[in-house]
Amino acid sequence: MLHKYNLHTYLFTCLPDIYQPWEARLRSKRSPFLVHPDGKQKMSPPPPPPPPPASPPSTDAPRYEQRIPTPEFASNALSSGDGMHSKQDLVAEVADQEAAAQLATFEQAPAYRIYRRRWLGLITLMLMNIMISWGWIAFAPVSESTRLFFRLEHVSSVNWLSTVILLSYICISPLAIYSLNRFGVRAALIFAAGFSVAGVWLRYVGARVNSSNGGHFVVVMLGQILIGFGQPFVLGAPAFYSDLWFTSKGRVTANALISLSNPLGAALGQLIDPFLVAQPGDIPNMLLYTAIITTVVTSPILAVQSRPPTPPCPSAAQEKLPFRSAIFKVAASLEFWLIFIMFSVLVGFFNASSSLLNQILEPYGYSESEAGIGGAILIVAGLLASAVVSPIIDRTHTFLLAIRIIVPVISICYIGLIFAPTGGSLGPPYAVLALLGATSFSLLPLSLEFVVEITHPVSPDITSTILWSGGQLLGAVFIISMTALAGSETENIRHALIFQAVISCIAAAAALCLGWGSRMAYVQAQRVAVDKAELM
Structure with missing residues (x-):
C-alpha cells in the first residue's frame, strides 16, 4: 500500500x-x-x-x-x-491520433521472418540430389567393367544407362511442376524418394540375380529409368525452395548448395566407384552399397515442411502468376530463350563430358582411376569456386556481368580440352578440368536465379524445370552424338571434342546477346527490386 x-x-x-x-x-x-x-x-x-x-x-x-x-x-x-x-x-x-494510426499501420503490416528449420529442407534436398546423381553416373567411371559383367558387345550400351536417366527426366518433368505447385516441396521429396529407392534396389536385383551369367541388363535399365523419374522433383526444387524460405541476400547461395549437390554426387561416383569395382564381378556389391545409402538418406523427408508459416521477405509473399499466364510470359521473353540456349548447351556438354570422361581420356593412355580422379577434380574445383562466387552475387546482384564473364571462359575450356590430353601428362587435362568445373559450377545457380529474377512473378519451379529439361535433353543428344563420333582411336575422340567446342562457342554468343541495346530493361532483377521497394 x-x-x-x-x-x-x-x-x-x-x-x-x-x-x-x-x-x-x-x-x-x-x-x-x-x-x-x-x-x-x-x-x-x-x-x-x-x-x-x-x-x-x-x-x-x-x-x-x-x-x-x-x-x-x-x-x-x-x-x-x-x-x-x-x-x-x-x-x-x-x-x-497520429501515433494510434501509425500503431495500427504497424500492426496491419505483414511480418517477415527467417526460420532455422529451412536448413533441414535444404540439407535433405542436397542429399537427395547427391544420391540421384550418383545413381546416374554409377556405371560411367567403370564402363569397361560394366560391359564385361553384363557381357555387352560395345561400350555404347553402357552409355545408355546414363542417357536413359536424362530422357526420363523430360518425360516426368510436367508432373514435377504440378507437384511442386500443388502440393509443395515435401510431396515432391516423397515422390523423388519413392522413385529413387525403388530404382536403386531394382538395379541391385537385376545385377545380383543370375550374376554368374551376366545378370539382367534390362532390369538394371528399368531401375535407371525409375531413378530418372525421381530426378526432376529435386532438380526443379532449388529455386522454388529458396524463393519460399530465403531472402534476396541468400537465395543464390541456397540455390548453389542444392543445385551443386547434383554434380557433387557425380563427383563421388567418379571417385568412389572405380575403387569399389576392382573387377567386373564387383558390380553387384557397388549397387548394393549405393542402394543402402540412398535408403538411409531419404529417411528425413517426412520432417521437411513445404512452406514457412511466415514469408521471409515481400517477394516471397507476393502471389505468383497462374500456370497458363506464367507459360505465356515465359514464352514471350527473348531473354529467357537466350538463357535457355546457353544453359541447355552447357549443362548438356557437362553431362556428356562427365559420362564420357573415361572414354575421352583412355585412348590417350589414361587409366579408369586417373579418369575418375579427373572427374573428381572437375567437381571439387567447381564446388570451391561456387562457394566464393555465390555469396558475392547474393550481395551485389550482378547477375548479367557474371554471366558475360563466365560463359566465354567455359567455351575456352572446351577448346582447351581438345589439346590437353594429347601430351600424355596428367597436369594439362587436370588443369583444364579444374577451370571448367569452377566456371560451370559458378554459372549453374547464377543462371537459375537470374531467370527467376527476370520472369518474376512466374513461379520459380516452372523456369527451373524448363531449363533443366533442355539441359537433360541436350545431354542425351550429346552423349549419343559424341559416342557416334568417338571410338578407340584418338582421332575419333578429337572429332567429338571439336564438336563440343564449336557448339559451346554458339552458347557463349547467346549469352553475350543478353541485355543488348535497348533490351537492358528486360534483364533487371525484378524480385530484388520488389524487396528493396517494400522494405525501404
Whole structure:
C-alpha cells in the first residue's frame, strides 16, 4: 500500500495535466502549508487571479486556435474549468491520433521472418540430389567393367544407362511442376524418394540375380529409368525452395548448395566407384552399397515442411502468376530463350563430358582411376569456386556481368580440352578440368536465379524445370552424338571434342546477346527490386 506522500508524488509526477490543476483548486480549502513532492513543507503561494472572461471564438481564426467543447466528465480535469480545449490540448490530441494510426499501420503490416528449420529442407534436398546423381553416373567411371559383367558387345550400351536417366527426366518433368505447385516441396521429396529407392534396389536385383551369367541388363535399365523419374522433383526444387524460405541476400547461395549437390554426387561416383569395382564381378556389391545409402538418406523427408508459416521477405509473399499466364510470359521473353540456349548447351556438354570422361581420356593412355580422379577434380574445383562466387552475387546482384564473364571462359575450356590430353601428362587435362568445373559450377545457380529474377512473378519451379529439361535433353543428344563420333582411336575422340567446342562457342554468343541495346530493361532483377521497394 502506497504512503500518502508517495501517492502524492506519483500523481504529481505522472499525471501533471490532471493532478496539478486539481491541486491548485484545493489550495484555498487546505491548510496554509502544503506538502510538496520533495518532502518539505512550504507555504502555499497565493491563489492566482481569476482569468479574464473568455471571448467567443472568432470564425476568422485558424482552426487550431478555436476552443472546442469537451465532454462533461473531462471538464473537471482541465485547468481552464470552462469545458473547452486549449491549443496545447488540441495539438496533443492530434499527436495521439497520429501515433494510434501509425500503431495500427504497424500492426496491419505483414511480418517477415527467417526460420532455422529451412536448413533441414535444404540439407535433405542436397542429399537427395547427391544420391540421384550418383545413381546416374554409377556405371560411367567403370564402363569397361560394366560391359564385361553384363557381357555387352560395345561400350555404347553402357552409355545408355546414363542417357536413359536424362530422357526420363523430360518425360516426368510436367508432373514435377504440378507437384511442386500443388502440393509443395515435401510431396515432391516423397515422390523423388519413392522413385529413387525403388530404382536403386531394382538395379541391385537385376545385377545380383543370375550374376554368374551376366545378370539382367534390362532390369538394371528399368531401375535407371525409375531413378530418372525421381530426378526432376529435386532438380526443379532449388529455386522454388529458396524463393519460399530465403531472402534476396541468400537465395543464390541456397540455390548453389542444392543445385551443386547434383554434380557433387557425380563427383563421388567418379571417385568412389572405380575403387569399389576392382573387377567386373564387383558390380553387384557397388549397387548394393549405393542402394543402402540412398535408403538411409531419404529417411528425413517426412520432417521437411513445404512452406514457412511466415514469408521471409515481400517477394516471397507476393502471389505468383497462374500456370497458363506464367507459360505465356515465359514464352514471350527473348531473354529467357537466350538463357535457355546457353544453359541447355552447357549443362548438356557437362553431362556428356562427365559420362564420357573415361572414354575421352583412355585412348590417350589414361587409366579408369586417373579418369575418375579427373572427374573428381572437375567437381571439387567447381564446388570451391561456387562457394566464393555465390555469396558475392547474393550481395551485389550482378547477375548479367557474371554471366558475360563466365560463359566465354567455359567455351575456352572446351577448346582447351581438345589439346590437353594429347601430351600424355596428367597436369594439362587436370588443369583444364579444374577451370571448367569452377566456371560451370559458378554459372549453374547464377543462371537459375537470374531467370527467376527476370520472369518474376512466374513461379520459380516452372523456369527451373524448363531449363533443366533442355539441359537433360541436350545431354542425351550429346552423349549419343559424341559416342557416334568417338571410338578407340584418338582421332575419333578429337572429332567429338571439336564438336563440343564449336557448339559451346554458339552458347557463349547467346549469352553475350543478353541485355543488348535497348533490351537492358528486360534483364533487371525484378524480385530484388520488389524487396528493396517494400522494405525501404
